[in-house]
Amino acid sequence: MIISDFERNFTLKELIPKQSQLKIKKSLLNIGVESFLIEDNNGEMLTGAGRLNDYCEIELVPELEVVGILKVPHPKKELASAVAELIVDIMQTNWRYQMSSDLHIQTIQEDYDALLKKSQALEVSEKKYKQLSETLEARVKTQVNMIEVSQRQLYETEKMASIGQLAAGVAHEVNNPIGFIKSNLNTAAEYLTELYGYFQLIYELLTLANKLHELDKESIDEILDDFLELINESYEGAARVSAIVADLKKFSDIEKSEEEIADLKVNIEAVVNSFLLSEKNKDKIKMQLSPVEKTICYPNHINQMLINLLNNAVDATAEAGSINLTCGMESNEILIVVSDTGKGMGEDVLKKIFDPFFTTHDVGGGTGLGLTVCRDVVNAHSGKIQINSQPNVGTQVEIRLPVKN
Numbered sequence: 001m002i003i004s005d006f007e008r009n010f011t012l013k014e015l016i017p018k019q020s021q022l023k024i025k026k027s028l029l030n031i032g033v034e035s036f037l038i039e040d041n042n043g044e045m046l047t048g049a050g051r052l053n054d055y056c057e058i059e060l061v062p063e064l065e066v067v068g069i070l071k072v073p074h075p076k077k078e079l080a081s082a083v084a085e086l087i088v089d090i091m092q093t094n095w096r097y098q099m100s101s102d103l104h105i106q107t108i109q110e111d112y113d114a115l116l117k118k119s120q121a122l123e124v125s126e127k128k129y130k131q132l133s134e135t136l137e138a139r140v141k142t143q144v145n146m147i148e149v150s151q152r153q154l155y156e157t158e159k160m161a162s163i164g165q166l167a168a169g170v171a172h173e174v175n176n177p178i179g180f181i182k183s184n185l186n187t188a189a190e191y192l193t194e195l196y197g198y199f200q201l202i203y204e205l206l207t208l209a210n211k212l213h214e215l216d217k218e219s220i221d222e223i224l225d226d227f228l229e230l231i232n233e234s235y236e237g238a239a240r241v242s243a244i245v246a247d248l249k250k251f252s253d254i255e256k257s258e259e260e261i262a263d264l265k266v267n268i269e270a271v272v273n274s275f276l277l278s279e280k281n282k283d284k285i286k287m288q289l290s291p292v293e294k295t296i297c298y299p300n301h302i303n304q305m306l307i308n309l310l311n312n313a314v315d316a317t318a319e320a321g322s323i324n325l326t327c328g329m330e331s332n333e334i335l336i337v338v339s340d341t342g343k344g345m346g347e348d349v350l351k352k353i354f355d356p357f358f359t360t361h362d363v364g365g366g367t368g369l370g371l372t373v374c375r376d377v378v379n380a381h382s383g384k385i386q387i388n389s390q391p392n393v394g395t396q397v398e399i400r401l402p403v404k405n
Contacts, residue, residue, distance in 0.1 A: 009065070009067075010067070010095055010098055011040065011067075012038075012039075012040040012041075012044075012046050012060075012067055012068040013040075013046065014094070014098060015062060015067060015090075015091040015094045015095055015098075016038070016046060016047075016068075016087070016090060016091060016094070017094065020090050020094070021038075021046060021047040023090075024038070024047070024083065024086070024087055024090070025047055025049060027083050027086065028049070028072075028080065028083050029049065031079050031082075031083065032076070032079065033072055033073075033076045033079055033080050033083070034049065034050050035049060035050030035051055035052050035055075035072070035073055035076075036048055036049055036050070036052070036070065036071060036072045036076075036080065037052055037055075037070075037071040038060075038068060038069070038070050038071075038087070039068060039069055039071070040067065040068050040069075041066065041067070041068065041069075046068065048071075052071055052072075052073065053073075054073060054074055055071045055072060055073055055074065056071070056072060056073075056074050056077050057069050057070070057071055058070040058071075058072065058077070058080060058081060058084045060084060060087055060088055060091065061088065062088050062091035062092045062095055063092075063095070067091065070083075070084050070087065148356060149376050181234075181238050182235065182238045182239070185231055185234050185235045185238060186235070188231050189228070189231050189232075189235070192227060192228055192231065258298070259296055259297065259298055260296070260297075260299060261294050261295070261296055261405070262294060262295065262297055262299040262302075263292065263294050264292055264295065264297070264299075264302060264327065264334055264336070264401075265289050265290075265291060265292050265327060267299055267302055267303055267306070268287070268289060268306060268325065268327055268336070269287070269289065270303070271303055271306040271307055271310065272285060272287055272310070272325060274307075275310055275314070281314065281323075284314075284317060284321075284322055284323055285310070285322075285323045285324075285325065286322065286323070286324050286325070287324075287325050287326070288324070288325075288326045289325075289326065289327050289328075290326075290327060290328035290329070291328075291329075292327055292328065292329055292334045293329060293334070293403045293405065294405060295334065295401065295402075295403045295404050295405060296404040296405060297381055297401070297404070298377075298380070298381070301377045301380065301381075302377065302381075304373065304377065305373070305374045305377040305378070305399075306336075306338075308370040308371065308373060308374050309338045309370075309374060309397055310323070310325075310338065311370065312370060312371070312395075313338055313339075313340040313342065313395070315342075316340050316342025316343050316344070316394075316395060317340050317341065317342040317343075318342075319343070320342075321340055321341040321342040321343075321394065322340065322341050323338070323339070323340045324337075324338075324339050324340070325337070325338050325339075330400070332402060332403050333383075333400045333401060333402050333403065334400070334401045334402075334403060335398070335399070335400055336398075336399040336400075336401070337396065337397070337398050337399070338396075338397045338399075339394065339395065339396040339397070340394050340395055341393070341394040342394055342395065343391065343392060344389045344390045344391045344392055344393050344394050344395055345389040345390075345391065345395060346391050349389075350387065350389060353371045353387065354371055354372055354375050355372070356372045371387075374397075374399075378399055378401070381401050381402075382401075382402055383399060383400050383401040383402060384399070384400045385397065385398070385399050385400075386398045
């Protein structure tokens with residue numbers, strides 16, 4: 001920053017610039033002063049002409065102080081005095097010009113400094129508001145994403161809650177009659193055992209009475225054996241229905257969304273068993289489940305994720321193909337893999353599979369939220385999900401969930 005000093009003393013060179021020196025020199029020569037010398041207080045020559053032997057000095061005083069000296073021969077003193085007054089006038093004019101110029105420069109400099117400060121303040125303010133705007137935009141984006149995730153989870157939770165209520169109703173309605181059917185079959189089996197004993201006794205009595213030929217023992221044995229086999233098969237069927245009811249009960253509290261310690265191997269078995277109720281899935285879905293560590297998680301959200309993955313696999317293998325589900329431990333992670341040999345997907349579809357409401361189904365065939373919810377569930381458990389697929393080869397979904405305990 002330039003600061004003008006109005007107290008400073010101007011030099012002789014500043015007060016008599018080159019152009020003025022030429023005018024002074026010309027004036028002195030015109031009036032017959034052929035020898036002269038103008039120098040400052042330090043003896044430094046400014047301009048001059050000829051040689052001076054015997055000379056006098058005329059002080060040049062533009063204001064209160066002597067700034068320079070005009071040296072001329074004694075005979076020319078009176079003539080040179082008039083020129084000295086002209087020189088002083090020139091010096092005063094240039095002094096005022098220099099003062100005005102310095103004042104102008106200082107004013108401009110001050111205005112420039114003030115504008116510079118304002119500009120810098122505006123830059124700081126603009127940077128601050130830009131940062132605030134970016135922060136606000138990021139927070140809004142985060143909130144929007146959270147809302148979208150919550151909406152998707154709410155949608156899926158409500159859908160699964162409906163399934164859970166249906167499962168609870170079916171389990172309740174089926175469980176009661178199954179209970180007395182099993183009890184009755186068990187009692188019938190006991191009665192049949194007693195009947196075997198009675199018939200055996202009858203055979204022995206008829207043998208003693210020589211009337212065994214009147215009884216068709218083979219026919220009676222066949223009836224009793226067939227009857228026992230029917231009872232055993234019926235009991236096995238009732239046991240199977242009981243197992244189905246137990247699996248359905250696990251979905252009756254699907255709206256529950258609290259963290260708890262769970263064995264995900266049990267969850268996987270329950271979900272797969274629910275799919276195996278369908279005739280078309282019995283020979284299609286296979287499991288290879290290894291023991292896994294218990295972990296703190298949202299079990300019903302995990303069930304929801306598995307159902308979505310199996311639904312996709314079932315759809316992909318509707319025409320042909322098989323489904324395989326495995327689980328096990330890898331380092332400190334639970335590894336779940338759902339793979340199928342169905343129709344698969346191309347790169348263009350893979351890029352969009354996690355986009356909300358993206359679906360390859362016809363209108364009304366799907367919500368487009370299945371894999372989006374799967375990703376949200378995995379992220380909520382600090383896990384990772386990876387999907388590999390090739391058209392006409394199949395799809396593999398790999399999920400890794402860190403163990404928390």
